[in-house]
Amino acid sequence: MKRFADKVALITGGRSGIGQAIAHRLRDEGAKVFTAQRAPDPDFPNFTADFSDPTTPAQVIEQVIADSGQLDVLINNAGMMQESSIEAISLEDWQRNLTVNLTAPFLLIQAALPHLRATQGSIVNIGSIEGLGANPGHAAYCASKAGLHGLTRAVAVDHGPEGIRCNAVAPGWIDTDLNQDFIDSMDDPQAFRRDIGKIHPVDRTGTPAEVAALVAFLVAEESGFITGQVYTVDGGRMAKLSLP
Template sequence: MGNRLSGKVAIVTGGSRGIGRAIAERLAEEDAAVVIGDLHDDLSAEFGKAKRPTFMSLDVTKEVSVREFVDYVLQKFGRVDALVNNAGKVVHKTIDEQTADDWDRLMAVNLRGPFLMAKYVAPEMRRSGLGTIVNIGSVEGFVVNPWHTAYAATKAGVHGLTLGLAVDLGPDGIRCNTVCPGWIDTDLNRTYLELHADRSLVERELSELHPLGRIGSPKEIANAVLWLVSDESSFVSGEMIAVDGARSKKISLPATLDEEYRAKLTKAC
């Protein structure tokens, strides 16, 4: 535990589980007062080694809910220094199977949500002349998995939102960046792997897709977020930072040509 965020107030949306929870824990470990906004309170009595964050119900798709949430944070803490827009949703469907409701729901959670949060938090950051916003995007804003048309569109939109906020809010001393996770070992992803008959084979093949030879952990995303909300990144704004073990940087090859590379990778790991 450290004190890099001592005296600062940080909001984490979707922070009750998965990557969001890891982010909330990491920021709290550095002495930030963390407020989690989520639809469900999944926090246990024990919250890592840090003090338990404050929880308030939040639906990022509803403007009234966002406004009430920000008002609550200001009444309780008097300021907002960092906003982490983590709440997100994914749908696995082909374009033929996707409905307009599927599309609208993903847009509402993944893109409208970060917009609304930034809209209501930015004026408070502007008053202090400092602040940082971190959006959780995805490598699928650059490259896309099958059946993720709507999801990829929302994450590309988040990347564009980040650029706009960085430019518009920069003169007010507010920075905005995006962390783009690759395949991360979350409960959701583990559940997906359990659907396959040979889970160990899928896990091995997933690891081999990454030049580092493994998938990532939620804490590795949280560490990147911590750096971006800390003063250590004070001249970094408008960036999309991939945390994916270089997976999105490796050009695919036919299996016969890739065999030697994969063999070396397996041996190294």
């Protein structure tokens, strides 16, 4: 029997990249999967959603319940990144980053809690190694992902007694279409690919499927004693010191 037979999962930002890999992994293991993002998703039942609008999260949860009557798994994956120095970023842009990356997951969790309580469900928030460290020009992104890691722990503590688990995954450099497009924009893409691989002890970058494998474990019954954790998936990048 498949691990997620008779389970209902919602993945935000499930149309591409890490979210898409998670959606396929959970469906392959038996779950009924919904995705929610700005653009229609040809592969899954989906909802068009603008997570910069604070009314959207509750509406999406309501739609899942109206369709399936239950929710067992919530994956908060949708997010954005805007490069800017601290001096240059406007308050409006700062707030939009925090709204999409942190407030929307909070509102999704808030709306989902009664339904996850009923199913003894599980939440996984997709954070980032930039919630643990920082790249230049990413103040809003780093702050929002660090906040998401903190929210993960708070939800685990507050709602663990109700049978709800909440964990986070902090990916490093993953070979999504967005990152591939970034590499292709470089003057020497081949050299950049080689160099970005070498900052990782495993000598390569990661794949969306590798992140999805961990997420699937974290929402499965065999991880029932795991909650409030942030799992780094970065090929050892954060463990590696720079040369003296």
